[in-house]
Amino acid sequence: MKDKNTKPDETAERYFTGFKDGLPIALGYFSVSFTFGITAVSMGLPPLAAVLISMTNLTSAGQLAGVSIIAAGGGFIEMAMAQLIINLRYALMSLSLSQKLNGRYNLLHRIISAFGITDEIFAVASGKSGEIDKKYMYGLITLPYIFWAAGTAAGAFLGEILPEGIKSALGIAIYGMFIAIVIPPSKKSRGVLFTAVLAAVLSCVIYYVPLFDGISSGISVIICTVIAAALAAILFPRKTEEAEQ
Amino acid sequence: MKDASYLYLSVAVMALVTYLIRMIPLAAFRKKIKSRFLLDFLYYVPYAVLSAMTIPAVFYSGNYIISAAAGVLVACVLAFFERGLLTVAVCACAGVFLTELVMQLAGFV
Numbered sequence: 001m002k003d004k005n006t007k008p009d010e011t012a013e014r015y016f017t018g019f020k021d022g023l024p025i026a027l028g029y030f031s032v033s034f035t036f037g038i039t040a041v042s043m044g045l046p047p048l049a050a051v052l053i054s055m056t057n058l059t060s061a062g063q064l065a066g067v068s069i070i071a072a073g074g075g076f077i078e079m080a081m082a083q084l085i086i087n088l089r090y091a092l093m094s095l096s097l098s099q100k101l102n103g104r105y106n107l108l109h110r111i112i113s114a115f116g117i118t119d120e121i122f123a124v125a126s127g128k129s130g131e132i133d134k135k136y137m138y139g140l141i142t143l144p145y146i147f148w149a150a151g152t153a154a155g156a157f158l159g160e161i162l163p164e165g166i167k168s169a170l171g172i173a174i175y176g177m178f179i180a181i182v183i184p185p186s187k188k189s190r191g192v193l194f195t196a197v198l199a200a201v202l203s204c205v206i207y208y209v210p211l212f213d214g215i216s217s218g219i220s221v222i223i224c225t226v227i228a229a230a231l232a233a234i235l236f237p238r239k240t241e242e243a244e245q
Numbered sequence: 246m247k248d249a250s251y252l253y254l255s256v257a258v259m260a261l262v263t264y265l266i267r268m269i270p271l272a273a274f275r276k277k278i279k280s281r282f283l284l285d286f287l288y289y290v291p292y293a294v295l296s297a298m299t300i301p302a303v304f305y306s307g308n309y310i311i312s313a314a315a316g317v318l319v320a321c322v323l324a325f326f327e328r329g330l331l332t333v334a335v336c337a338c339a340g341v342f343l344t345e346l347v348m349q350l351a352g353f354v
Contacts, residue, residue: 023331024329024330024331024334025330027331027334027335028330028331028334031334031338045252046252049252049253049256052253052256053256053259053260056256056257056259056260057259057260057263058263059263061298062259062263063259066255066256066259069255070251070252070255070256073251074255076254076255076258079255079258079259079262080258080262083258083259083262083263083266084262084266087262087263087266087267088266089290089294090263090266090267091266091267091269091270092270092287092290092294093267093290093291093294094266094267094268094269094270094271095270095271095274095287096287096288096290096291097271098270098271098273098274098275099274099277099278099284099287101271107272107275110268110271110272111268111271111272113271114264114267114268114271114272115264115267115268117267117271119291119294119295119298120330122291123291123295124330126288126291164308165342165345165346166342168307168308168309168312168341168342168345169307169316169338169339169341169342169345170338171306171307171313171341172303172306172307172313172316172317172320172337172338172340172341173334173335173337173338174334175299175302175303175306175317175320175337176316176320176333176334176335176336176337176338177330177331177333177334178295178296178298178299179299179303179317179320179321179324179333179337180320180323180324180328180329180330180332180333180334181291181295181330182292182295182296182299182324183321183324183325184324184325184327185292186292187325191285191289192289192292195289195292195293195296196292196293196295196296197296198293199292199293199294199296199297200296200297200299200300202297203296203297203298203300203301204300204301207301208301220297221294221297221298224293224296224297225290225293225294225297228289228293228296228297229286229287229289229290229292229293230286232285232286232289232293233282233283233285233286233288233289234282236285237281237282237285238284238285238288
């Protein structure tokens with residue numbers, strides 16, 4: 001599928017740019033999906049089912065909740081509701097990303113590439129200046145997808161032989177990546193700093209205050225996000241030229 | 246867990262719901278949003294999501310809160326000096342690992 005107005009080498013270059021940007025995400029994913037593979041098998045799922053879940057879902061929190069529900073023999077409605085609530089943040093991300101796609105990003109490609117929108121892929125894509133083209137997006141999704149599946153397989157089949165110290169250390173990998181995405185723009189934009197600090201404070205309040213014990217982690221993320229981002233948009237509106245980026 | 250058909254139907258439900266959540270907004274919003282508030286809101290969304298997902302969960306990501314806190318400190322310092330995603334993630338893991346090693350050698354755990 002070539003663009004009519006671009007040379008093939010240019011297309012390949014844009015794909016490769018995305019491909020390279022996906023490498024750090026992919027390596028982070030390997031360690032996270034590795035721990036997912038270990039967890040799923042320890043809950044009684046066959047290793048191949050764990051890999052299938054990773055290949056069809058591509059999301060950390062939702063998959064973890066999903067295998068817990070399966071392990072407990074929960075119903076399909078419960079499963080659908082849990083996924084909806086935990087993964088609703090992707091709807092916000094897709095909406096946000098829909099504003100950054102260029103004019104040639106047609107419906108078919110939106111339908112296909114939507115599968116690859118994760119927290120990190122979204123963060124890298126939305127952090128890029130200017131519009132996003134589809135070749136870049138496919139490039140960006142490639143390695144994280146492969147490593148997410150491969151890491152799950154490795155964890156599911158080999159997890160038990162890994163020393164406890166290594167498993168414990170790998171647990172922080174994904175959060176390290178989140179921190180690396182949030183802190184640099186927080187230095188430059190007071191709005192981003194405000195958003196990140198407020199979301200963290202709200203998240204702690206929901207986590208530690210007993211009154212909010214009934215709120216699951218998926219719903220908590222939605223509540224914190226909506227409040228923090230809305231307040232930031234009111235208190236720290238961006239100038240027109242910033243918003244064009 | 247019940248039988249294999251239950252397992253694979255559950256996986257199908259999971260996958261379908263997760264995909265539709267991602268696909269519908271991306272496919273439906275072909276036009277550019279004009280509202281300044283909505284644009285700014287959407288701009289701040291990823292930072293709010295990542296921050297809320299990280300804190301306080303990161304402190305419970307390993308065996309001990311102390312070692313996780315050491316990993317967070319390493320990640321924050323490196324991120325402040327704008328190191329790449331991979332460098333920050335790997336060094337945070339190393340920070341946790343070394344802290345737990347020291348804790349064991351010192352006899353704290």
